[in-house]
Amino acid sequence: MTHAVREGFSVAELRVALSRLDRADTPATWLGQLVHQGMDQLPMPGRGATLQRWQALCAVAEHNLSLAKLYEGHTDALAVMVELAPSATLVAGATWGLWAAEAPDGRAVVEVTGSGGAQLNGAKRWCSGAGQLSHGLLTAWWPDGRGPQLVRVDMHGPGVGTSHTGWHAVGMAASASGDVAFDGAVVECVGADGAYLERHGFWHGGAGIAACWHGGAVALALALKRALLQAPCASHNAFRLAALGKVGVALQSTAALLRETARWIDEYPTADASAMALRVRLAAEGSARLVLDEVGRALGAAPFCRDADFAQMAADLPVFVRQSHAERDFAALGERLVSPGGPSWAL
Incomplete structure (x- = not known):
C-alpha cells in the first residue's frame, strides 16, 4: 500500500524523484531539486501522520545518507518554524540547515542591536550543508549565558563564513559538514529564549x-x-x-x-x-x-x-x-x- 505524505505527494512518488537525481550532483543540489518539486512538505509530527513523515525520511536515507542528513535537517527546520513562529515568512525555494549541536570550542552569541534587530558573533560547529544551503536555523546564546535562543540567518549574507578543514571522515563527507563563523551577521530570533528545547x-x-x-x-x-x-x-x-x-x-x-x-x-x-x-x-x-x-x-x-x-x-x-x-x-x-x-x- 502506498502511504500519502500529503495531498498529491506519496512516498512512491518521492522514490521516483530520488531515482531521477543526477548522481554527478551534490546532496545539496539534490535537496534543492526536491524542494523545487515540493517534496519537502512533510506532515508535521504529532498531527496524525507522523508515520508518513518518517516513511519519507526512511526512503531518502535508503537512497543516500548524506542527502538524508540534509533533507532531515531541512524538513525539521520547517517543522520547528511552524511550531515556534507560524506567522514567519519563508523564502520560496530556500534550503535550510538546522544546527543545534554545542561544541566546547565554539559558541554563537546573539546580541540585540541599537536598531532593535539582532546580530550573531562567534562560531557554530557540526553544521551539515554549511556553505551549500541557503539558510540556517541554529541555537545561540545571549551574552549573559541565557539560552539556547534559536535564530535564523541568510547563509549568503555578510558576516557569515564557512570552513570544512575540520572534517576528516570519509563517511558522510558529501553532507558538507563544517564550521560556520559569524561576525556581526544579521539574524532573526525564532521563538522565545529556551523555546527550542521546551x-x-x-x-x-x-x-x-x-x-x-x-x-x-x-x-x-x-x-x-x-x-x-x-x-x-x-x-x-x-x-x-x-x-x-x-x-x-x-x-x-x-x-x-x-x-x-x-x-x-x-x-x-x-x-x-x-x-x-x-x-x-x-x-x-x-x-x-x-x-x-x-x-x-x-x-x-x-x-x-x-x-x-x-x-x-x-x-x-x-x-x-x-x-x-x-x-x-x-x-x-x-x-x-x-x-x-x-x-x-x-x-
Missing part, C-alpha cells in the same frame, strides 16, 4: 532521526538479499541465509517500534516523548550496527571494494549513527524507566 516537537524530531538510520540499514540489507537472489545455488548460501535471518529480525523489530512510536506521538502530541524517542533511537542504532556486521561478514570484501553504492552506504552509516549518544542515552532512558508508573513490558 517545545513538544523537540523529541518528535529526535525520534525521526531513527527513521534515517533505519533507511540506511535497509539499503545494506537489500544488498544481501539481492546477492542471495542472484546466486540461489551457491554453496555458501547457508551462511548468507542465516545472516539475512538475523538482519530481518532486527529490521522488522525496529520498523515495528518506529510504527508504534509514531502512533504514540500522534495520540499524545503534548506528552513527554523523551523516553519513546530515546528507545526508538537506540533500537535503530542497534539494528544498524548488527546489519553492518552481518551483511559485511556474509558478503565479504567484494561489495566494499567493487560496489560504489554499497561502499558509500557502509562508510556513511557508522558516522551517521554516531549522532547517538550511546551509553549516555541508555542512562537517560534508564532514568525515565525507573520512575514510578513506568512500563511493565508485559504483553
Whole structure:
C-alpha cells in the first residue's frame, strides 16, 4: 500500500524523484531539486501522520545518507518554524540547515542591536550543508549565558563564513559538514529564549532521526538479499541465509517500534516523548550496527571494494549513527524507566 505524505505527494512518488537525481550532483543540489518539486512538505509530527513523515525520511536515507542528513535537517527546520513562529515568512525555494549541536570550542552569541534587530558573533560547529544551503536555523546564546535562543540567518549574507578543514571522515563527507563563523551577521530570533528545547516537537524530531538510520540499514540489507537472489545455488548460501535471518529480525523489530512510536506521538502530541524517542533511537542504532556486521561478514570484501553504492552506504552509516549518544542515552532512558508508573513490558 502506498502511504500519502500529503495531498498529491506519496512516498512512491518521492522514490521516483530520488531515482531521477543526477548522481554527478551534490546532496545539496539534490535537496534543492526536491524542494523545487515540493517534496519537502512533510506532515508535521504529532498531527496524525507522523508515520508518513518518517516513511519519507526512511526512503531518502535508503537512497543516500548524506542527502538524508540534509533533507532531515531541512524538513525539521520547517517543522520547528511552524511550531515556534507560524506567522514567519519563508523564502520560496530556500534550503535550510538546522544546527543545534554545542561544541566546547565554539559558541554563537546573539546580541540585540541599537536598531532593535539582532546580530550573531562567534562560531557554530557540526553544521551539515554549511556553505551549500541557503539558510540556517541554529541555537545561540545571549551574552549573559541565557539560552539556547534559536535564530535564523541568510547563509549568503555578510558576516557569515564557512570552513570544512575540520572534517576528516570519509563517511558522510558529501553532507558538507563544517564550521560556520559569524561576525556581526544579521539574524532573526525564532521563538522565545529556551523555546527550542521546551517545545513538544523537540523529541518528535529526535525520534525521526531513527527513521534515517533505519533507511540506511535497509539499503545494506537489500544488498544481501539481492546477492542471495542472484546466486540461489551457491554453496555458501547457508551462511548468507542465516545472516539475512538475523538482519530481518532486527529490521522488522525496529520498523515495528518506529510504527508504534509514531502512533504514540500522534495520540499524545503534548506528552513527554523523551523516553519513546530515546528507545526508538537506540533500537535503530542497534539494528544498524548488527546489519553492518552481518551483511559485511556474509558478503565479504567484494561489495566494499567493487560496489560504489554499497561502499558509500557502509562508510556513511557508522558516522551517521554516531549522532547517538550511546551509553549516555541508555542512562537517560534508564532514568525515565525507573520512575514510578513506568512500563511493565508485559504483553
